[in-house]
Amino acid sequence: MTISLKINGKSQDVDADPSTPLLYVLRNDVGLHGPKFGCGLGQCGACTVHVDGRPTFSCILPIAAVGDREVTTLEGLLEDGKPNKLQQAFIDEEAAQCGYCISGMVMRAQALLRTKPNPTDNEIRNYMRPNLCRCGTHTAIMRAIRRAAIA
Amino acid sequence: MRLRRVILAVLAAGVLVAVGGLAWAWRPAFAPTSAKQTISDRKMIDRGAELAAIGNCSDCHTKDVGVPYAGGRALPTPFGTIYASNLTPDLETGIGTWSEEAFRRAMHEGVDREGRQLYPAFPYDHFTKATDEDIHALYSFLMSIPAIRNVLPANQLSFPFSFRPIIAGWKVLFLSQALLEKDTSKSAEWNRGRYLVEGLGHCGSCHTPRNALGGEKKGSPYAGGAAEGWNAPPLNASLVTTHHWTVDQLAEYLSTGWHKLHGAAAGPMADVAKNLGQVSKDEVHAIAAYVASLSPSPDYKTAIITDNGGKSQPADIVAIYTGACAKCHNDRNDVGPSKALSLSLSTAVQQGDPANTVRVILHGIQSYRTGVGPYMPAFDTILTDTQIADITQYIRTRYTNQPQWADIKTEVIKARQEAQP
Numbered sequence: 001m002t003i004s005l006k007i008n009g010k011s012q013d014v015d016a017d018p019s020t021p022l023l024y025v026l027r028n029d030v031g032l033h034g035p036k037f038g039c040g041l042g043q044c045g046a047c048t049v050h051v052d053g054r055p056t057f058s059c060i061l062p063i064a065a066v067g068d069r070e071v072t073t074l075e076g077l078l079e080d081g082k083p084n085k086l087q088q089a090f091i092d093e094e095a096a097q098c099g100y101c102i103s104g105m106v107m108r109a110q111a112l113l114r115t116k117p118n119p120t121d122n123e124i125r126n127y128m129r130p131n132l133c134r135c136g137t138h139t140a141i142m143r144a145i146r147r148a149a150i151a
Numbered sequence: 152m153r154l155r156r157v158i159l160a161v162l163a164a165g166v167l168v169a170v171g172g173l174a175w176a177w178r179p180a181f182a183p184t185s186a187k188q189t190i191s192d193r194k195m196i197d198r199g200a201e202l203a204a205i206g207n208c209s210d211c212h213t214k215d216v217g218v219p220y221a222g223g224r225a226l227p228t229p230f231g232t233i234y235a236s237n238l239t240p241d242l243e244t245g246i247g248t249w250s251e252e253a254f255r256r257a258m259h260e261g262v263d264r265e266g267r268q269l270y271p272a273f274p275y276d277h278f279t280k281a282t283d284e285d286i287h288a289l290y291s292f293l294m295s296i297p298a299i300r301n302v303l304p305a306n307q308l309s310f311p312f313s314f315r316p317i318i319a320g321w322k323v324l325f326l327s328q329a330l331l332e333k334d335t336s337k338s339a340e341w342n343r344g345r346y347l348v349e350g351l352g353h354c355g356s357c358h359t360p361r362n363a364l365g366g367e368k369k370g371s372p373y374a375g376g377a378a379e380g381w382n383a384p385p386l387n388a389s390l391v392t393t394h395h396w397t398v399d400q401l402a403e404y405l406s407t408g409w410h411k412l413h414g415a416a417a418g419p420m421a422d423v424a425k426n427l428g429q430v431s432k433d434e435v436h437a438i439a440a441y442v443a444s445l446s447p448s449p450d451y452k453t454a455i456i457t458d459n460g461g462k463s464q465p466a467d468i469v470a471i472y473t474g475a476c477a478k479c480h481n482d483r484n485d486v487g488p489s490k491a492l493s494l495s496l497s498t499a500v501q502q503g504d505p506a507n508t509v510r511v512i513l514h515g516i517q518s519y520r521t522g523v524g525p526y527m528p529a530f531d532t533i534l535t536d537t538q539i540a541d542i543t544q545y546i547r548t549r550y551t552n553q554p555q556w557a558d559i560k561t562e563v564i565k566a567r568q569e570a571q572p
């Protein structure tokens with residue numbers, strides 16, 4: 001069944017079962033490898049993308065439910081093909097260890113900074129709670145978000 | 152206009168009660184204790200911590216991601232917003248200057264150290280049943296935790312509710328200080344359970360319906376009430392669903408927040424279960440024994456899984472259910488890392504209205520993330536209001552033999568506007 005999705009500002013037709021999670025379609029059909037498959041159960045946040053600007057687990061979002069909402073992935077945050085301010089802050093602070101969670105972390109943090117440009121540490125911690133990192137680079141992730149916030 | 156008449160009646164009753172109660176409204180202050188209390192009885196402190204867990208004190212007296220017991224959490228009531236007080240021994244903003252006598256009076260009579268009437272959002276109508284010995288343990292515990300300075304916002308209550316002396320009138324109607332007499336026809340465990348449930352556990356604060364003046368309806372104890380938008384299901388009618396609970400199942404659920412035949416404690420009950428996880432198994436079993444005894448005719452049938460099939464439903468809703476829900480709620484015996492059950496076992500899905508089902512889908516079950524308890528992601532950003540309403544009806548139709556729910560979308564919109572703990 002062909003379903004039309006709006007991804008990173010472009011309209012994309014995909015041919016898949018309507019119950020297919022958005023994550024699978026993004027990675028396998030559209031070729032966007034920013035969002036990662038972690039748990040597949042909405043527990044870890046590695047698959048986080050924006051749907052209408054809000055951070056969303058794409059592994060438990062069936063494409064039938066996306067409708068005409070705008071999907072943005074890590075790739076969609078690039079500005080003129082270059083990392084945006086937050087992505088650059090993650091690079092500068094060397095916030096990635098294995099890197100698997102980082103795409104999801106960036107997407108969630110970006111959503112936070114859009115609604116709250118200068119969050120407190122407590123607000124950052126609270127907002128980032130749904131996303132897990134197993135390497136333990138949380139302090140570097142905190143620094144990156146703070147750097148992007150005040151920069 | 153009916154609503155206005157009800158409000159007027161409530162106000163008039165409030166004023167009358169106030170006049171009647173004024174004579175009792177004035178209470179003396181206890182002198183502030185000059186120095187920080189030093190309590191060195193470790194055993195007593197630990198006992199107090201356990202009792203505080205039974206009383207679920209930290210749930211209200213902790214703000215969002217704030218320091219436990221430092222207060223500041225906004226408690227919405229039908230009469231306005233009340234901010235939970237700081238229970239740490241800070242001398243200025245906490246209870247550091249309270250003597251044990253002052254603390255006991257607050258617990259038993261709802262009056263603070265300075266003699267001001269306390270609002271019954273603080274459930275002293277239950278805590279009044281606590282023994283002096285248990286209050287001593289609680290006091291020892293609270294005085295032993297770190298003092299945190301936390302200046303609280305002023306309560307936002309409209310007149311006449313902002314006028315504290317009217318609370319004395321409320322107490323005349325709803326505060327019964329008589330201690331519980333031991334019922335010798337019942338077991339020691341039952342008596343212990345009753346003491347905890349009626350007293351510190353204050354289960355009736357949510358599970359008993361309230362009248363227009365905010366008092367528990369004495370005539371219908373445990374007939375089901377409300378908590379922060381959620382239904383607190385009745386505890387007196389075959390324990391909620393067609394799936395009856397045994398005492399052991401109830402005890403396991405209360406201790407861990409989950410039972411394989413009944414599902415997860417969610418919403419405000421999740422915090423209760425989290426706290427009861429810190430409590431000895433004997434105490435929790437006693438609570439379970441008493442709660443189970445509230446059902447008129449315990450009938451321990453084994454749960455029967457209902458599945459009416461979902462194929463007759465619109466294809467897009469089936470697709471959403473398959474992609475969003477069925478990965479975990481897969482109707483096999485394998486509950487997986489999220490501990491998800493067949494939805495036919497869910498208490499929420501069986502209830503008379505969709506309040507709890509809608510809220511679980513919107514907010515998920517996140518309370519046990521620091522442990523190994525059940526987990527469900529929040530679907531608030533994943534699905535739209537209409538999709539959540541459709542899925543809720545789909546689950547109701549497929550997994551119960553109960554009538555469909557009406558007006559689910561209105562409930563979704565309402566639930567989205569509530570603050571979550």
